[in-house]
Amino acid sequence: MSPEQFQQMFKRLEAEVQRVxxxxxxxxxxxxxxxxxxxHVLLEGVxxxxxxxxxxxxxxxxxLSFKRIQFTPDLMPSDIVGxxxxxxxxxxxxxxxxxxxxxxxxxxxxxxxRATPKTQSAVLEAMEEKQVTVFGDSHILESPFIVLATxxxxxxxxxxxxxxxxxxxxxxxxxxxxxxxxxxKEILKRTTGMVTSEISKVLxxxxxxxxxxxxxxxxxxxxxxxxxDYVVRLVYATQPNGANxxxxxxxxxxxxxxxxxPRGAQAIILGAKGNALAENRVHVSYEDxxxxxxxxxxxxxxxxxxxxxxxxxxDQVIGEIFKxxxxx
Amino acid sequence: MQVLSRPSNRQQPENxxxxxxxxxxxxxxxxxxxxxGPPASALIFAAALLFRAGWLGQVATIVAVTLTLALGVVAIxxxxxxxxxxxxxxxxxxxxxxxxxxxFLTLATIDGAKQPASFLSRLxxxxxxxxxxxxxxxxxxxxxxxxxxxxxxxxxxxxxxxYLLLPLAHSMLNPIGAPDRLRELAQxxxxxxxLRPLAGELQALAAKLEDPQMPAKExxxxxxxLEEKVExxxxxxxxxxxxxxxxxxxxxxxxxxxxxxxxxGKEQQKDQKRGGGGIQTNARxxxxxxxxxxxxxxGESKGDSSAQLTKDMDQGKxxxxxxxxxxxxxxxxxxxxxxxxxxDPNQPGKDPxxxxxxxxxxxxxxxxxxxxxxxxxxxxxxxxxDRFYKAGEGKEGLAGAGYVTVQxxxxxxxxxxxxxRVTKESKNNSTRTQVPLxxxxxxxxxxxxxxxxxxxxxxxxxxxx
Numbered sequence: 001m002s003p004e005q006f007q008q009m010f011k012r013l014e015a016e017v018q019r020v021x022x023x024x025x026x027x028x029x030x031x032x033x034x035x036x037x038x039x040h041v042l043l044e045g046v047x048x049x050x051x052x053x054x055x056x057x058x059x060x061x062x063x064l065s066f067k068r069i070q071f072t073p074d075l076m077p078s079d080i081v082g083x084x085x086x087x088x089x090x091x092x093x094x095x096x097x098x099x100x101x102x103x104x105x106x107x108x109x110x111x112x113x114r115a116t117p118k119t120q121s122a123v124l125e126a127m128e129e130k131q132v133t134v135f136g137d138s139h140i141l142e143s144p145f146i147v148l149a150t151x152x153x154x155x156x157x158x159x160x161x162x163x164x165x166x167x168x169x170x171x172x173x174x175x176x177x178x179x180x181x182x183x184x185k186e187i188l189k190r191t192t193g194m195v196t197s198e199i200s201k202v203l204x205x206x207x208x209x210x211x212x213x214x215x216x217x218x219x220x221x222x223x224x225x226x227x228x229d230y231v232v233r234l235v236y237a238t239q240p241n242g243a244n245x246x247x248x249x250x251x252x253x254x255x256x257x258x259x260x261x262p263r264g265a266q267a268i269i270l271g272a273k274g275n276a277l278a279e280n281r282v283h284v285s286y287e288d289x290x291x292x293x294x295x296x297x298x299x300x301x302x303x304x305x306x307x308x309x310x311x312x313x314x315d316q317v318i319g320e321i322f323k324x325x326x327x328x
Numbered sequence: 329m330q331v332l333s334r335p336s337n338r339q340q341p342e343n344x345x346x347x348x349x350x351x352x353x354x355x356x357x358x359x360x361x362x363x364x365g366p367p368a369s370a371l372i373f374a375a376a377l378l379f380r381a382g383w384l385g386q387v388a389t390i391v392a393v394t395l396t397l398a399l400g401v402v403a404i405x406x407x408x409x410x411x412x413x414x415x416x417x418x419x420x421x422x423x424x425x426x427x428x429x430x431x432f433l434t435l436a437t438i439d440g441a442k443q444p445a446s447f448l449s450r451l452x453x454x455x456x457x458x459x460x461x462x463x464x465x466x467x468x469x470x471x472x473x474x475x476x477x478x479x480x481x482x483x484x485x486x487x488x489x490x491y492l493l494l495p496l497a498h499s500m501l502n503p504i505g506a507p508d509r510l511r512e513l514a515q516x517x518x519x520x521x522x523l524r525p526l527a528g529e530l531q532a533l534a535a536k537l538e539d540p541q542m543p544a545k546e547x548x549x550x551x552x553x554l555e556e557k558v559e560x561x562x563x564x565x566x567x568x569x570x571x572x573x574x575x576x577x578x579x580x581x582x583x584x585x586x587x588x589x590x591x592x593g594k595e596q597q598k599d600q601k602r603g604g605g606g607i608q609t610n611a612r613x614x615x616x617x618x619x620x621x622x623x624x625x626x627g628e629s630k631g632d633s634s635a636q637l638t639k640d641m642d643q644g645k646x647x648x649x650x651x652x653x654x655x656x657x658x659x660x661x662x663x664x665x666x667x668x669x670x671x672d673p674n675q676p677g678k679d680p681x682x683x684x685x686x687x688x689x690x691x692x693x694x695x696x697x698x699x700x701x702x703x704x705x706x707x708x709x710x711x712x713x714d715r716f717y718k719a720g721e722g723k724e725g726l727a728g729a730g731y732v733t734v735q736x737x738x739x740x741x742x743x744x745x746x747x748x749r750v751t752k753e754s755k756n757n758s759t760r761t762q763v764p765l766x767x768x769x770x771x772x773x774x775x776x777x778x779x780x781x782x783x784x785x786x787x788x789x790x791x792x793x
Contacts (some may be wrong), residue, residue, distance in 0.1 A: 220444050226433060
């Protein structure tokens, strides 16, 4: 696959999803970047903003298998990964593995923070290892595999916020915002009329193989050493203890409890590479990095009590870091 | 058949990067040269001026110039090193100028061996597209930095200051003497027949000015007289150049007058330092002799002083015996302190800050008073007005004058009643052992008593006895 083909495919997917989803262009692009980079996405937004529709539309456009899991407090891990059931086959009874909904290319984990940590960890193991283990038997998940989890920032009663270690496994955390008046008008036009948009499949039959090639292509994108250094400095700048001998910035020291892990830097570079390919470039630019820094770091930076008390968000802290870390 | 010609600057991106680095290096060199070149040139110029003026020897000039050049080179090198651009900076500049998205940066910094060849060639192709947007001469022209303007301005100021101030400093350090100036003017005036007499007089004055035996006062008088002549001649002259020449002569003579005036002032001060003098210290002239008599009684009893006073009074100079005691006579004995607190310009030795001497130590006190007077520095302030002197007395004091005394109103009244002072004083049981001080302020109960003391002008000498 060539970079042009990648870009064409990417553009077609974007356009196809945008036929249903009004606005959220940046959101769609970043989900696709995460998908082709092999990462998972955590979508956060209040109900009714089209998170579930977005994920459904994407899976349809990709033409890959799609499963939706509605997380509830009584959901058990076996409800997700599957379980062994006793079945009778030609007169003999035996345990047979019944696959759970996690066995799909695209999995929508809706309201993931409503399930218990035990259930959450089952999903998160699958996300990281791309396999599940049931009764001692490991089962490989589909490839490509992407989990698109959603969570509601309000109605936190009876929820189990994801622990930091599990949050770190999401490639991007994307915020779903309310549509603008123009977008809302367009949404009304598309959803309340007689004509509804149908999403057609973009990827060919062997879409999984193609996605694999695209995944490989993305990793070949070149990145200049100065830009790599820039990413490293950005990530180290989130450390409140001044890692690597550098002194922490005032805002970082004041508001951050834990900085980003190396996974943050990996996500930034892979995301930047995906963005570069989407723009038909074979090298990463500073702009590519800056476009993906927020979604790559916002769930990896843990704020302290003072920041919460002062209603400081991670995006604000990242903004401060951006101001203080200069390009090479 | 259409042949697509490549634009001249459409070369390999690496080449244009190299060219840009070289260009920016030249810019940095110019920046450094323009920063340190003008001051170094100004210093060399100053050294040349100093050499021409004779302030610097040949070797010193060569050393100064060599040192300046060496320092300039070192400064340029030190300044140039951090300014020298690298490929990274050049690539970033090219990216900014051409609108490329870090194409040049990636191409310049990436290790091509570790990258897929297809990607590298693709990157090079994409970068070449941006080359058409860049023209080094147009996009990276040399611009003078503000530091260069400052440097140039400072250097020009320095050069101008040295050029303008050097002659001034030279004239200040090696001033032309007044006699030479007068001779120079006389020589100019000699060319003009009408001014030859004045020229001769100027030369004569110049010769006299160089005579160390002639007093400064006399030199000044001569200069004044000649200046008057010059001024008269100037008024008569109609030609501008002659008037200018005479004006120069007049101003030179004015300078001579001032010079001599200050010289005479210095002489006067020297005299005062040597032994007092002037009207303000009436201990120097005849009174000094009188004091010596009184001093002769140093350590003697007070009665001796009284006897001496009586003797002096018989000779008609009783009040000249001692300048201090009358003050005590006119006041209560206990008021001596008060009198001491009132400084008398005619009694510089009687300083209120000086330690008090007991009344029983009259002789010693007088002697001390004399010593104090002789040690006392001359009074501060400008020269006295002429009206304090008789003709021929000059400013060095009243020649042959004794102590200046003043008859106070109560004394006048006493005299009119037929009481002699001595009688009056004897009534008061006070001895007048010393010559009165002059200009003693009137007592406070006298109407219109002046609050300040001043010296006795010559017009009032009629009442001085």
